[in-house]
Amino acid sequence: MALLSKNKIKYIRSLELKKHRKEENVFIAEGPKLVNDLLGHFKCKTILCTQQWFQKHPNVQADEILAVTEDELSRSSLLKTPQSVLAIFEQPRRNVDSSVLKKSLCLALDDIQDPGNLGTIIRVADWFGIEHIFCSLGTVDVYNPKTVQATMGALARVQVHYISLSQLIASAENVPVYGTFLDGENMYNEKLTQNGLIVMGNEGNGIGEEIERLINRKLYIPNYPPTRETSESLNVAVATSIVCAEFRRQASLR
């Protein structure tokens, strides 16, 4: 095991910025649970860990393993409370085409901005067996450390792709494209398919006009009771979860 240099600390901290993560083609994950969940799914370049963690994981595979004190870990960590291990993983290269929309249910995110929301949505997708998320090019980076942490390991089982959503939809013929709108149809009255795309919109502005035109099934999550004054909308991760739950409830009835 090697020791931790000042340059290494500087390098790790630089990965808080998307620009540096992109240049280096890596991302950071912290904490024993998350790191364990991702090991084996992503190529691990560097592990920074306490002696205690290493003793519990003597066979861990990484290009470089650095034994550090709690104090050194603190100086490298992006978390308020560092947790015994920090790993640098390689960003995977994945190819996917629109045929997955014919075969399975996928999510599309139109300019989601909040890293926590993106992470929570990945965790929701994992719960409901949605294995591909397509993000518009304006969506927050999936390798933002706050997103990675919020996935709680679901990133190991859900593939996230960045793509022009209009091109994606254009290349997928005869595929149902769903989105939630205040003037959509009550989703409980609709027969929801188990393939296609569910589009979720930006936190403040919802789904953009260009994408809205490509949506062929507009859904509404009914509030209750219908006549009571209520909030204008739901948080986007919450809305995603309610919609995905209903798709899968209907699937289970068949």
Add this chain to the structure above:
Amino acid sequence: MALLSKNKIKYIRSLELKKHRKEENVFIAEGPKLVNDLLGHFKCKTILCTQQWFQKHPNVQADEILAVTEDELSRSSLLKTPQSVLAIFEQPRRNVDSSVLKKSLCLALDDIQDPGNLGTIIRVADWFGIEHIFCSLGTVDVYNPKTVQATMGALARVQVHYISLSQLIASAENVPVYGTFLDGENMYNEKLTQNGLIVMGNEGNGIGEEIERLINRKLYIPNYPPTRETSESLNVAVATSIVCAEFRRQASLR
């Protein structure tokens, strides 16, 4: 209109801490949408606003209205990007007893720690017409500025009470008490009542043992497909929303 003193700035910033909010019996809300939603529902003690905001709201009711520059607002604001108005509201005093559990569906939160989760749950409750949330004494403060902001105004329509959950449940006889557990019954197979209490647990540890013993209907949110490896759990605000949506879907079928 009065001008802004250094002491006032110091006072406002002190309200970031629960201790000071409690001593002063107040809370802060920021931004035109949120402040507008809360005005009329909570007694407003102080408004800090730009001239522009004031010109649009000449009849605003508050004990004190301070015209400030954008720069002065920045120095008082708890937000990264201040938004033309900051209000200090009085914390309401509300009495409630367990009879609301017989008449309506309520939520109980057992030591929720994240202020954003609590705010999102309040917004979910509002959407689904749940007007009372009972928080264990260890739950994060509802008047935490991050919680208030995350409610997006739903705080105007949902009452949040701090109470010993075991005492609350003990005082409510013959009331269904629900909670979500990994070994609960698939919630889609259950006939869900439209009164009673839905208990949601802490982010890391779930529902505490003491409260678990008081739960008489254990529910499970089924993952999909059931045999696929997935995350160990859902985010608590997400789980709350999926459960509440199902209660209300069933209510609407009747």
